[in-house]
Amino acid sequence: MTTEKKLKRTVPALNKYKLKSVGANIVVSIFRYVLLIAISYIILYPLFAMIGYSFMSKADMLDTSVTWIAKRGTFENYKVAWEALEYPTSLLNTITIHLVSAVLEIFSCAVAAYGFARFKFKCRGLLFGIVLFTAIVPVQILVIPLFLNYQYFGFGYIVNLLNMIPGVEIPYISLTDTPFTFWLPSLFGAGLRSGLFIFIYRQFFIGLPKELEEASWIDGCNPLMTFFRVVIPSSGVVFLTVSIFSIIWHWNEYYQSVIFFNETLPLSVVLSGVRSLKLENMGYREQFAAPGVSASCLLFMAPILIMYLFLQKKFIQSIDRVGIVG
Amino acid sequence: MKKDKNVELEANTTEERKPTLSEILKAEEAELKAQKKAEKAKRKAKYAYDINGNIIPDLDVKHVKGIESKKSWYGFYFILPWLIGLVLFFLIPLISSLTYAFSDVTPEPGYMDTTWVGLENYRYIFDSSDTYQKALLGSIGDFVLQLPIIVIISLILALILNSNFKGRTFFRGVFFVPVIVAAGVIMGLLTQSYGENGPIIQLSSTVAADAYSTVGTGGGLDVTELLTSLELPADITEQLSSLITDIFNTIWSCGIPVVLFIAGLQTIPAQLYEASKVEGATTWEEFWYITLPSIGQTLLLVIIFTLIELLTKSDNEVINLAYAQITNVEYGLSSAMLWLFFAIIGVITGLIILIFSKTCLKRWE
Numbered sequence: 001m002t003t004e005k006k007l008k009r010t011v012p013a014l015n016k017y018k019l020k021s022v023g024a025n026i027v028v029s030i031f032r033y034v035l036l037i038a039i040s041y042i043i044l045y046p047l048f049a050m051i052g053y054s055f056m057s058k059a060d061m062l063d064t065s066v067t068w069i070a071k072r073g074t075f076e077n078y079k080v081a082w083e084a085l086e087y088p089t090s091l092l093n094t095i096t097i098h099l100v101s102a103v104l105e106i107f108s109c110a111v112a113a114y115g116f117a118r119f120k121f122k123c124r125g126l127l128f129g130i131v132l133f134t135a136i137v138p139v140q141i142l143v144i145p146l147f148l149n150y151q152y153f154g155f156g157y158i159v160n161l162l163n164m165i166p167g168v169e170i171p172y173i174s175l176t177d178t179p180f181t182f183w184l185p186s187l188f189g190a191g192l193r194s195g196l197f198i199f200i201y202r203q204f205f206i207g208l209p210k211e212l213e214e215a216s217w218i219d220g221c222n223p224l225m226t227f228f229r230v231v232i233p234s235s236g237v238v239f240l241t242v243s244i245f246s247i248i249w250h251w252n253e254y255y256q257s258v259i260f261f262n263e264t265l266p267l268s269v270v271l272s273g274v275r276s277l278k279l280e281n282m283g284y285r286e287q288f289a290a291p292g293v294s295a296s297c298l299l300f301m302a303p304i305l306i307m308y309l310f311l312q313k314k315f316i317q318s319i320d321r322v323g324i325v326g
Numbered sequence: 327m328k329k330d331k332n333v334e335l336e337a338n339t340t341e342e343r344k345p346t347l348s349e350i351l352k353a354e355e356a357e358l359k360a361q362k363k364a365e366k367a368k369r370k371a372k373y374a375y376d377i378n379g380n381i382i383p384d385l386d387v388k389h390v391k392g393i394e395s396k397k398s399w400y401g402f403y404f405i406l407p408w409l410i411g412l413v414l415f416f417l418i419p420l421i422s423s424l425t426y427a428f429s430d431v432t433p434e435p436g437y438m439d440t441t442w443v444g445l446e447n448y449r450y451i452f453d454s455s456d457t458y459q460k461a462l463l464g465s466i467g468d469f470v471l472q473l474p475i476i477v478i479i480s481l482i483l484a485l486i487l488n489s490n491f492k493g494r495t496f497f498r499g500v501f502f503v504p505v506i507v508a509a510g511v512i513m514g515l516l517t518q519s520y521g522e523n524g525p526i527i528q529l530s531s532t533v534a535a536d537a538y539s540t541v542g543t544g545g546g547l548d549v550t551e552l553l554t555s556l557e558l559p560a561d562i563t564e565q566l567s568s569l570i571t572d573i574f575n576t577i578w579s580c581g582i583p584v585v586l587f588i589a590g591l592q593t594i595p596a597q598l599y600e601a602s603k604v605e606g607a608t609t610w611e612e613f614w615y616i617t618l619p620s621i622g623q624t625l626l627l628v629i630i631f632t633l634i635e636l637l638t639k640s641d642n643e644v645i646n647l648a649y650a651q652i653t654n655v656e657y658g659l660s661s662a663m664l665w666l667f668f669a670i671i672g673v674i675t676g677l678i679i680l681i682f683s684k685t686c687l688k689r690w691e
Contacts (some may be wrong), residue, residue: 032486039483040500042577049506084377112408119401127405136630136675138637138647141664144426144657156414188411196631197368198408223400235411248506255638255645259652271512297512304506312499 053294054078061291081295082323084274085267091303093183097257101182101191105250106243108189110235113201116194120212128202137197140255147259150175181260182250192249192256197242204238205231237318242310244315271300281317345586357627426661433655440658447662462667469636469671472576473678477625480580484587484615498588504581579635583628590624591617622687626679633675637668 010090029259051193055078063071069218081087116128123162154160157165175181189198213233232239254268261269279292308315345353379512422438427447429440451458488496598616607615618625638645651660 036497039577042574043500044502110409112405115401115404119398121398141668142419142422145422176344185415189408190411218594310508316495316498
């Protein structure tokens with residue numbers, strides 16, 4: 001009897017509460033969607049605008065009624081952009097310089113980070129502090145000495161030291177305009193934002209269960225073999241995250257490339273000068289610049305954009321699991 | 327003679343007196359050492375070898391200890407490539423760049439001919455014109471303003487994106503787009519092609535406004551048009567449109583911070599929230615007492631990261647000025663410009679991190 005009464009009293013109250021929370025939920029979710037859609041619009045707008053512009057012919061640029069979609073659409077802009085960027089050559093340059101460098105960096109950073117994560121040695125804390133320091137120092141500050149180092153490459157300053165001895169004169173090798181300017185630092189874990197990558201890897205490796213590695217130790221693997229056979233196969237997630245970041249940042253790299261390369265120009269450098277050097281001579285002046293520039297930008301982004309579209313879902317899941325936090 | 331006497335005396339006393347405690351201990355220690363030596367020799371002799379000639383490890387405790395000490399060497403091997411890279415491609419360039427900042431530099435094959443001039447470079451930079459001064463102040467002002475705004479906005483966005491709702495994956499995907507598209511080169515080009523008042527808004531506002539008056543192209547969102555149609559005073563219109571430009575730029579800088587924050591939020595164990603719900607905590611309290619303290623480290627990472635992003639943005643005037651000096655082969659001036667800028671930023675950052683870790687992180691942990 002009493003329980004029934006209690007139930008009768010509480011159930012409407014519960015319903016009321018439920019209704020209230022459902023109402024609040026709806027308001028919250030509407031607010032959320034409005035905010036997210038607004039921000040997505042801001043983010044995607046330039047992309048869509050670029051795509052829209054890239055198909056516009058000159059007649060469309062003059063037409064007031066054309067806002068988004070070209071009425072007299074044309075692929076002419078892409079053709080011109082393709083030529084202006086010298087697309088096949090520059091793309092090949094970018095791949096040999098930056099993509100290879102990215103791959104090297106992905107592995108060298110993992111090796112260093114594994115050392116920091118699993119082994120105790122002298123000055124480990126101090127050295128890891130230096131890793132973080134390298135992540136913070138902007139590359140612009142290093143660019144002149146680095147350029148000099150590559151222009152007159154002395155195999156890690158060995159030749160420079162030998163040449164200090166009077167009478168000795170060993171000729172230098174010039175590495176500028178060769179991919180080595182990016183390969184070498186990447187190989188030694190000092191490439192583009194390597195400090196950040198070492199940090200991300202280390203946080204992940206620390207979280208890996210030690211038992212697997214210990215088992216492989218007992219089975220007679222040395223640490224290097226353990227790293228390649230046990231650790232790498234079980235850390236696909238962090239490798240994916242770092243790969244995507246590394247490839248994108250390498251692809252967009254400009255500040256060093258513009259200094260190190262004079263002839264074998266990667267896409268980013270060609271693109272930076274495409275308007276003033278190429279398109280203007282091809283009849284894309286002033287108000288007509290937008291279509292040509294948009295098409296060039298899209299051609300530049302296309303490979304990584306496609307890569308990202310394919311990997312997007314996996315990448316976002318992986319970021320959930322990497323746990324970049326300390 | 328004296329020596330002999332002493333020896334005699336000592337011999338006498340040791341014979342007569344009972345050995346003291348320390349002496350006993352010493353003797354025991356020596357015995358132990360001898361034992362250990364013997365064991366070591368034994369172990370060395372006892373090693374078994376497999377077909378390839380490798381030592382087969384037995385599971386003796388002492389033997390495992392040997393591996394442990396070896397392990398530290400392995401750690402060293404693992405970071406050795408990085409150490410070489412650090413010296414060759416970071417430390418040496420860093421130090422040389424610092425010396426360039428205080429020197430008169432002329433490039434020679436293989437080295438830079440530097441003569442120490444002290445603060446002469448800086449005197450020249452500040453005396454010759456006030457462009458650098460303006461660029462420096464402007465950049466630092468932007469930096470101090472934008473850093474907290476970006477961190478706070480991206481935290482809010484990450485919190486929203488981390489909650490459960492339909493289309494979550496899609497929106498997360500969208501938020502990463504700026505990382506790809508906002509490459510320095512592209513932004514620079516868009517600024518060039520669409521005007522000078524900020525790259526993103528340019529596409530929508532000024533270019534559209536210009537285009538309407540001269541050529542007649544449309545854009546989607548037309549802010550300037552909208553503002554001018556309100557017939558506000560020109561000053562206010564300008565302020566508003568620059569504010570909107572800032573919003574656009576800020577949201578575009580939020581890409582990676584949002585991603586990092588989401589990663590950090592994912593690591594908070596769900597039990598904490600369940601427990602707090604049982605205790606009757608409100609969402610607000612949950613945020614202050616669970617979420618924020620748990621992502622303290624991420625917050626630090628995001629601050630550092632945003633900082634680097636802001637520093638190396640393509641429209642940073644100081645960097646552009648310094649790069650112009652590089653093309654003039656004025657390496658000393660260029661280094662001096664960059665070092666002063668980064669030193670100031672470094673001090674600000676150091677202070678932020680110090681205050682942050684002293685007050686927030688300490689309390690949260």
